[in-house]
Amino acid sequence: MMKLMQQSQHGLHGTLAVPGDKSLSHRGLILGAISQGTTELRHFLPAEDCLSTLTALRALGVAIQRQETTVVIEGRGINGLVRPQQPLDMGNAGTATRLLAGLLVGQNFETTLVGDDSLSQRPMERVQEPLMRMGAQVALTAGHLPMRITGQPLHAIDYQMTVASAQAKSALILAALQADGPSKIIEKLPTRDHTERMLQAFGGQITTASDQRTITVSPAKLQGQMITIPGDLSSAAFFITAATIVPGSKLCLTNVGLNPTRTGLLSILERMGGRVTIRQRTQVGEPAGDLEIQSAQLQPIKLTAQDIPAVIDELPLVALLAATADGISEISGAAELRVKETDRIATIVTELRKLGVKITERPDGFVIDGREPWHVQDTQLDSHGDHRIGMMMAIAALRIQEPVTLANASAINISYPTFFEDLQRLQANTEVSK
Structure with missing residues (x-):
């Protein structure tokens, strides 16, 4: 007490x-990990959720150094991640879990994501269903974690979202980076656009239509950046x-x-x-x-x-x-x-x-x-x-x-x-x- x-x-x-910002700290870590070259994040949030993302990326083979609120990431490129030796423990980090799901479905290995009691009760079908339409293999446990992902080649998608969720949208964007052509994502309602903005900063090919709901993503190589959060x-x-x-x-x-x-x-x-x-x-x-x-x-x-x-x-x-x-x-x-x-x-x-x-x-x-x-x-x-x-x-x-x-x-x-x-x-x- x-x-x-x-x-x-x-x-x-x-x-x-x-x-x-917690959302930007998550995304900076993930995009830095799949970029070419070095990414430096300043004013990073060293809270438990963000540290769960950092630990998971290290388990995927990414070299990351942290000195208080400064993080240096040696990017491995979109195809450079490696199979982790054990399930990735995401703690309580719902954002990281859903975003990493979008990234991992296009890799060439199998991964299992687990979490604490709270995270294990949160719904994951909202990312499973659209990712599977892209050819992904995602197995849930009664709609929740543990989540087992078997990486597959992905195809482009035109998808109308059924929930207003920035996390689900971001998972689709990360998957679309690995697809065989441009993908179109139409939001139910406009949600936070941190992923779109940061992806552009890393050199990604992503546009948002004037309706603020239609997003087009094309596969692209990303380049490491210096970002102050x-x-x-x-x-x-x-x-x-x-x-x-x-x-x-x-x-x-x-x-x-x-x-x-x-x-x-x-x-x-x-x-x-x-x-x-x-x-x-x-x-x-x-x-x-x-x-x-x-x-x-x-x-x-x-x-x-x-x-x-x-x-x-x-x-x-x-x-x-x-x-x-x-x-x-x-x-x-x-x-x-x-x-x-x-x-x-x-x-x-x-x-x-x-x-x-x-x-x-x-x-x-x-x-x-x-x-x-x-x-x-x-x-x-x-x-x-x-x-x-x-x-x-x-x-x-x-x-x-x-x-x-x-x-x-x-x-x-x-x-x-x-x-x-x-x-x-x-x-x-x-x-x-x-």
Whole structure:
């Protein structure tokens, strides 16, 4: 059990550089591994999920050196990977599992992917089905890990996606790099485009049509690059939320990634009356900039399925924001939350109710009445092994005076190992930089 920080009389203050983007760290490792020459990743995120990707690539024969947040990868080219000596243990890394599946289906050896209890419950048919249409051999265990992949020659595909999933899309893109011609992927809804942007930086032949949904990928040789990874907006989101809901707060978050497919939380906050100022820094490749956030009184919001892809990882925080808003908020079309690290709809409802939040569970979301004052019902909170739930509850605790504890706090190391240290410094009004 970890004792959480309680309500601050003066709010949160200071400047923070959040760790590198998790999605980009995964993709930089994978694309560097299959490129020609050397790739250097700066501001890499050394969290458990990304280290699972790094370890898996080493097992596939890739030479990788890491010095804190700098990683140097000696690429082996698209056909240079080797059969691992044992199953690849992906830990809790769902992104890495699905992306590596797309890469491994075109190799000339057999691989088995395994994971922890949480990852082993997450659905994998969404990558299996389209990959098999390309000629891949992918065997699942009742739709889940372990996943056994027997590498095969792949043929090009025109595929209409049935789920809005950046991970599934990225798996198809990596497979398409190994196909016998150009492939076309049509998304159900536009999702985060980190793979497309980074693949272009490595010299890949990939285009996105004006509808932002149709992607064409051709086989190509990639060349190693030097890439500086911006701060992770999904990590910054916890401090954006904290500064918004803790009275008297004013924070500056520096060099945060502002990819348009990832800024859904900022758009939602604007609709709710949040006070966030963006100072743009760069526009090339992955846009990034500095954010200034001040506390604000929020208005309720209504979100539907069209809003969800751009904010899927931040929905626990949207629920928390709604719990402080002056009215009733509704979130629907978010059934995808039920197949994340936990059933996030159920865990969000369970944990916020412990703090006295008036929240009603729906099959695909929630209804939240932020007008009701919080009256703590249970001081023993739980992350349920889900890093985002754990951090969300640590932020929520800053709104209450009662001492509370958090079980399974170590799950936060999956994406943000220094989260509590950074939060403590900001609450103590100490400037933080990394």
